[in-house]
Amino acid sequence: MTPRTRLIQIAHQINITGQITPIKAVCEMARARGVETIVDGAHSFAQFYFKQSDLSCDYFGTSLHKWLYAPKGTGLLYVKRDKIAKVWPLFAAEEKQKSDIRKFEEIGTHSAAPKLAIGEALLFHNGIGGKRKEARLRYLSRYWMDQLKNIPKVRFNTSFDPAQMCAIANVQIEGLDQGKIGSYLFSQHHIFTTPIVHEEFQGLRITPNLYTTLPELNRFCEVMATIARKGLPS
Numbered sequence: 001m002t003p004r005t006r007l008i009q010i011a012h013q014i015n016i017t018g019q020i021t022p023i024k025a026v027c028e029m030a031r032a033r034g035v036e037t038i039v040d041g042a043h044s045f046a047q048f049y050f051k052q053s054d055l056s057c058d059y060f061g062t063s064l065h066k067w068l069y070a071p072k073g074t075g076l077l078y079v080k081r082d083k084i085a086k087v088w089p090l091f092a093a094e095e096k097q098k099s100d101i102r103k104f105e106e107i108g109t110h111s112a113a114p115k116l117a118i119g120e121a122l123l124f125h126n127g128i129g130g131k132r133k134e135a136r137l138r139y140l141s142r143y144w145m146d147q148l149k150n151i152p153k154v155r156f157n158t159s160f161d162p163a164q165m166c167a168i169a170n171v172q173i174e175g176l177d178q179g180k181i182g183s184y185l186f187s188q189h190h191i192f193t194t195p196i197v198h199e200e201f202q203g204l205r206i207t208p209n210l211y212t213t214l215p216e217l218n219r220f221c222e223v224m225a226t227i228a229r230k231g232l233p234s
Contacts, residue, residue, distance in 0.1 A: 001033060008037045012044035012055075016196045016205060018158045018168030020044070027056040036083070042066060045076065047137060048166040049130040058083055070121035071114035077104055133210065137167035140208040140217065145169055147221040153228045157203045170196060172203035173228050184232055191220050 001008070008030050013020050027037045039055055041062035046069075052060065060078040064070035079087060085099045093103035125133070148154045148171060157170035173181060182195035182204055194205040208217060 001030070001035060005033075005035050008035055009040065010037065011040040011042075013041075013047070013166075013168070015043050015168070016198060017170045018043075018165045018205075018207075020048075020164050020166065024054060024056045027058075031056070031058075043168065046125055046130070046133075047168075048134045052078060064118060064121065068118075068121050068125055070118045074114050074118050077101075079104075128210070134166065136210060137208070138162065140212055141165070141167050141169055141206075143214065144206065144208070144217045144221055145171075147218075148224055151225050151228050154224070155203075157201050167209070168205060168207050170201075170203040170205050171224070172201070173224065176227070176232060178202045178204055180232060181227060184227075185220075185223060189219065189223055191216075191223065 008026065010021060010023065010026055012023055023039055027039075030037050036058045038059040038061070039057040041060055043066060044050070045062040045064070046067035057078075058080045060076075062076050063072075064074040064076060065072040079101055081099075084101050084103075087104075089103045089106060091106040091108065093100075093106065097103040142160075145156065145160065149156065149160075153174045155172045155174055157172060158165050158168070172178060178197065179195040182193045185191040185193055185204075194207070196203055196205050206220075
Protein backbone atom coordinates (compact mmCIF):
# COMPACT_ATOMS: atom_id res chain seq x y z
CA MET A 1 0.00 0.00 0.00
CA THR A 2 1.01 3.60 -0.65
CA PRO A 3 -0.44 6.91 0.57
CA ARG A 4 -2.46 6.96 -2.67
CA THR A 5 -4.13 3.58 -2.07
CA ARG A 6 -7.87 3.90 -1.54
CA LEU A 7 -9.14 0.40 -2.30
CA ILE A 8 -7.81 -3.16 -2.31
CA GLN A 9 -9.49 -5.92 -4.31
CA ILE A 10 -8.37 -9.41 -3.39
CA ALA A 11 -9.50 -12.93 -4.18
CA HIS A 12 -10.38 -15.11 -1.19
CA GLN A 13 -9.08 -18.09 -3.14
CA ILE A 14 -6.89 -17.92 -6.26
CA ASN A 15 -8.67 -19.76 -9.06
CA ILE A 16 -5.58 -21.08 -10.86
CA THR A 17 -3.81 -22.64 -7.85
CA GLY A 18 -6.42 -22.93 -5.11
CA GLN A 19 -4.34 -20.74 -2.79
CA ILE A 20 -6.44 -19.41 0.11
CA THR A 21 -5.40 -15.88 1.00
CA PRO A 22 -5.22 -14.37 4.53
CA ILE A 23 -8.24 -12.15 3.98
CA LYS A 24 -8.84 -10.99 7.54
CA ALA A 25 -5.21 -9.94 8.04
CA VAL A 26 -5.24 -7.98 4.77
CA CYS A 27 -8.58 -6.32 5.53
CA GLU A 28 -7.61 -5.32 9.06
CA MET A 29 -4.30 -3.93 7.85
CA ALA A 30 -6.12 -1.96 5.16
CA ARG A 31 -8.77 -0.61 7.55
CA ALA A 32 -6.09 0.63 9.93
CA ARG A 33 -4.82 2.77 7.06
CA GLY A 34 -8.24 3.98 5.95
CA VAL A 35 -8.31 1.72 2.87
CA GLU A 36 -11.48 -0.15 1.86
CA THR A 37 -11.46 -3.79 0.76
CA ILE A 38 -13.40 -5.78 -1.82
CA VAL A 39 -13.20 -9.58 -1.58
CA ASP A 40 -13.82 -11.81 -4.59
CA GLY A 41 -15.31 -14.99 -3.15
CA ALA A 42 -16.18 -16.76 -6.39
CA HIS A 43 -14.33 -19.95 -5.46
CA SER A 44 -14.34 -19.81 -1.67
CA PHE A 45 -18.07 -19.44 -1.05
CA ALA A 46 -19.67 -22.83 -0.19
CA GLN A 47 -16.38 -24.67 -0.81
CA PHE A 48 -14.98 -24.23 2.68
CA TYR A 49 -16.70 -23.00 5.81
CA PHE A 50 -16.38 -19.38 6.93
CA LYS A 51 -18.54 -16.56 8.25
CA GLN A 52 -18.68 -12.95 7.14
CA SER A 53 -17.17 -11.93 10.46
CA ASP A 54 -14.12 -14.05 9.63
CA LEU A 55 -13.30 -11.73 6.73
CA SER A 56 -13.64 -8.20 8.13
CA CYS A 57 -14.05 -6.80 4.59
CA ASP A 58 -16.12 -3.85 3.39
CA TYR A 59 -17.49 -5.58 0.30
CA PHE A 60 -17.85 -9.25 -0.68
CA GLY A 61 -19.12 -10.64 -3.95
CA THR A 62 -19.49 -14.16 -5.28
CA SER A 63 -21.15 -16.18 -7.98
CA LEU A 64 -23.38 -19.01 -6.77
CA HIS A 65 -23.09 -21.44 -9.67
CA LYS A 66 -19.71 -22.83 -8.62
CA TRP A 67 -19.68 -24.43 -5.17
CA LEU A 68 -23.27 -23.74 -4.15
CA TYR A 69 -24.47 -25.40 -7.40
CA ALA A 70 -27.08 -22.72 -8.10
CA PRO A 71 -27.81 -21.74 -11.73
CA LYS A 72 -25.36 -19.63 -13.72
CA GLY A 73 -26.15 -15.95 -13.47
CA THR A 74 -26.90 -16.04 -9.75
CA GLY A 75 -24.73 -14.29 -7.21
CA LEU A 76 -24.40 -12.71 -3.79
CA LEU A 77 -23.30 -9.24 -2.74
CA TYR A 78 -22.39 -8.06 0.75
CA VAL A 79 -21.81 -4.38 1.44
CA LYS A 80 -20.91 -3.15 4.92
CA ARG A 81 -23.94 -1.27 6.21
CA ASP A 82 -22.26 2.10 6.51
CA LYS A 83 -20.94 1.83 2.93
CA ILE A 84 -24.27 1.20 1.17
CA ALA A 85 -25.35 4.82 0.81
CA LYS A 86 -22.25 5.93 -1.08
CA VAL A 87 -22.28 3.11 -3.64
CA TRP A 88 -24.30 3.75 -6.78
CA PRO A 89 -26.45 0.90 -8.10
CA LEU A 90 -26.31 -0.10 -11.77
CA PHE A 91 -29.85 1.26 -12.20
CA ALA A 92 -30.74 4.58 -10.59
CA ALA A 93 -32.62 4.15 -7.30
CA GLU A 94 -35.05 6.37 -5.43
CA GLU A 95 -33.63 8.57 -2.68
CA LYS A 96 -35.48 6.56 -0.04
CA GLN A 97 -33.46 3.50 -1.11
CA LYS A 98 -30.12 5.23 -0.64
CA SER A 99 -29.16 3.14 2.40
CA ASP A 100 -31.10 0.02 1.36
CA ILE A 101 -28.95 -2.80 -0.03
CA ARG A 102 -31.91 -3.98 -2.10
CA LYS A 103 -31.29 -1.06 -4.46
CA PHE A 104 -28.61 -3.26 -6.04
CA GLU A 105 -31.15 -5.96 -6.95
CA GLU A 106 -32.67 -3.99 -9.83
CA ILE A 107 -31.08 -5.31 -13.01
CA GLY A 108 -33.95 -4.96 -15.46
CA THR A 109 -36.20 -7.67 -16.85
CA HIS A 110 -34.86 -11.15 -16.21
CA SER A 111 -36.03 -14.69 -15.59
CA ALA A 112 -37.12 -15.40 -12.03
CA ALA A 113 -36.30 -19.11 -12.32
CA PRO A 114 -32.56 -18.89 -11.51
CA LYS A 115 -33.23 -16.72 -8.46
CA LEU A 116 -35.91 -19.12 -7.20
CA ALA A 117 -33.50 -22.03 -7.66
CA ILE A 118 -31.08 -20.48 -5.16
CA GLY A 119 -33.38 -21.67 -2.38
CA GLU A 120 -33.12 -25.26 -3.60
CA ALA A 121 -29.34 -24.96 -3.82
CA LEU A 122 -29.19 -23.66 -0.25
CA LEU A 123 -31.44 -26.47 0.90
CA PHE A 124 -29.10 -29.02 -0.68
CA HIS A 125 -26.00 -27.33 0.76
CA ASN A 126 -27.44 -27.08 4.26
CA GLY A 127 -28.67 -30.67 4.05
CA ILE A 128 -25.07 -31.77 3.63
CA GLY A 129 -23.69 -29.20 6.04
CA GLY A 130 -20.96 -26.70 5.22
CA LYS A 131 -18.37 -28.26 7.51
CA ARG A 132 -19.13 -31.81 6.34
CA LYS A 133 -18.88 -30.69 2.73
CA GLU A 134 -15.53 -29.02 3.37
CA ALA A 135 -14.22 -32.14 5.13
CA ARG A 136 -15.17 -34.33 2.16
CA LEU A 137 -13.61 -31.96 -0.36
CA ARG A 138 -10.41 -31.81 1.67
CA TYR A 139 -10.33 -35.59 1.88
CA LEU A 140 -10.71 -35.98 -1.88
CA SER A 141 -8.01 -33.44 -2.72
CA ARG A 142 -5.49 -34.92 -0.30
CA TYR A 143 -6.37 -38.41 -1.50
CA TRP A 144 -5.05 -37.81 -5.01
CA MET A 145 -2.31 -35.37 -4.01
CA ASP A 146 -0.77 -37.84 -1.58
CA GLN A 147 -0.66 -40.47 -4.33
CA LEU A 148 1.31 -38.24 -6.69
CA LYS A 149 3.51 -36.16 -4.38
CA ASN A 150 6.50 -38.55 -4.34
CA ILE A 151 6.50 -39.43 -8.04
CA PRO A 152 9.53 -38.04 -9.92
CA LYS A 153 8.78 -35.10 -12.27
CA VAL A 154 5.47 -34.37 -10.53
CA ARG A 155 5.47 -30.89 -9.04
CA PHE A 156 2.71 -29.13 -7.12
CA ASN A 157 1.94 -25.45 -7.52
CA THR A 158 -0.38 -25.61 -4.50
CA SER A 159 0.55 -25.79 -0.83
CA PHE A 160 -0.31 -28.91 1.18
CA ASP A 161 -1.01 -26.68 4.20
CA PRO A 162 -4.76 -27.02 5.03
CA ALA A 163 -4.88 -23.32 5.89
CA GLN A 164 -3.85 -22.49 2.33
CA MET A 165 -5.92 -24.88 0.23
CA CYS A 166 -9.10 -26.94 0.13
CA ALA A 167 -10.55 -28.65 -2.97
CA ILE A 168 -8.59 -26.93 -5.75
CA ALA A 169 -4.98 -27.84 -6.51
CA ASN A 170 -2.55 -27.34 -9.38
CA VAL A 171 -0.14 -30.07 -10.43
CA GLN A 172 2.55 -30.14 -13.10
CA ILE A 173 4.55 -32.86 -14.84
CA GLU A 174 7.89 -31.23 -15.53
CA GLY A 175 9.25 -31.19 -19.06
CA LEU A 176 5.90 -31.70 -20.77
CA ASP A 177 3.30 -29.44 -22.36
CA GLN A 178 0.53 -29.21 -19.77
CA GLY A 179 -2.06 -28.38 -22.43
CA LYS A 180 -1.23 -31.59 -24.28
CA ILE A 181 -1.51 -33.54 -21.03
CA GLY A 182 -4.95 -32.06 -20.45
CA SER A 183 -6.06 -32.90 -23.99
CA TYR A 184 -4.76 -36.45 -23.66
CA LEU A 185 -6.49 -37.01 -20.32
CA PHE A 186 -9.82 -35.89 -21.77
CA SER A 187 -9.65 -37.47 -25.23
CA GLN A 188 -8.26 -40.83 -24.17
CA HIS A 189 -9.49 -41.25 -20.60
CA HIS A 190 -12.48 -38.88 -20.30
CA ILE A 191 -10.79 -37.10 -17.40
CA PHE A 192 -11.54 -33.37 -17.37
CA THR A 193 -8.88 -31.01 -16.06
CA THR A 194 -8.09 -27.33 -16.62
CA PRO A 195 -4.64 -26.67 -18.11
CA ILE A 196 -3.16 -23.43 -16.75
CA VAL A 197 -0.36 -21.62 -18.59
CA HIS A 198 0.83 -18.65 -16.55
CA GLU A 199 3.90 -16.47 -16.97
CA GLU A 200 5.26 -17.78 -13.66
CA PHE A 201 4.21 -21.44 -13.84
CA GLN A 202 2.07 -23.96 -15.66
CA GLY A 203 0.11 -27.00 -14.62
CA LEU A 204 -3.26 -28.71 -14.47
CA ARG A 205 -5.95 -27.44 -12.14
CA ILE A 206 -7.60 -30.45 -10.52
CA THR A 207 -10.92 -29.91 -8.79
CA PRO A 208 -12.76 -32.97 -7.43
CA ASN A 209 -16.28 -32.36 -6.22
CA LEU A 210 -18.65 -34.20 -3.90
CA TYR A 211 -19.74 -36.55 -6.66
CA THR A 212 -16.15 -37.52 -7.54
CA THR A 213 -15.45 -41.13 -6.60
CA LEU A 214 -12.25 -42.68 -5.28
CA PRO A 215 -11.97 -45.06 -8.27
CA GLU A 216 -12.09 -42.01 -10.54
CA LEU A 217 -9.26 -40.39 -8.60
CA ASN A 218 -7.30 -43.64 -8.63
CA ARG A 219 -7.61 -43.77 -12.41
CA PHE A 220 -6.43 -40.19 -12.72
CA CYS A 221 -3.41 -40.88 -10.53
CA GLU A 222 -2.53 -44.03 -12.48
CA VAL A 223 -2.57 -42.17 -15.79
CA MET A 224 -0.59 -39.23 -14.40
CA ALA A 225 2.02 -41.56 -12.91
CA THR A 226 2.40 -43.32 -16.27
CA ILE A 227 2.81 -40.00 -18.08
CA ALA A 228 5.43 -38.89 -15.53
CA ARG A 229 7.42 -42.10 -16.08
CA LYS A 230 7.02 -42.63 -19.82
CA GLY A 231 5.84 -39.32 -21.24
CA LEU A 232 2.84 -38.80 -23.51
CA PRO A 233 2.15 -41.43 -26.18
CA SER A 234 3.32 -40.28 -29.60
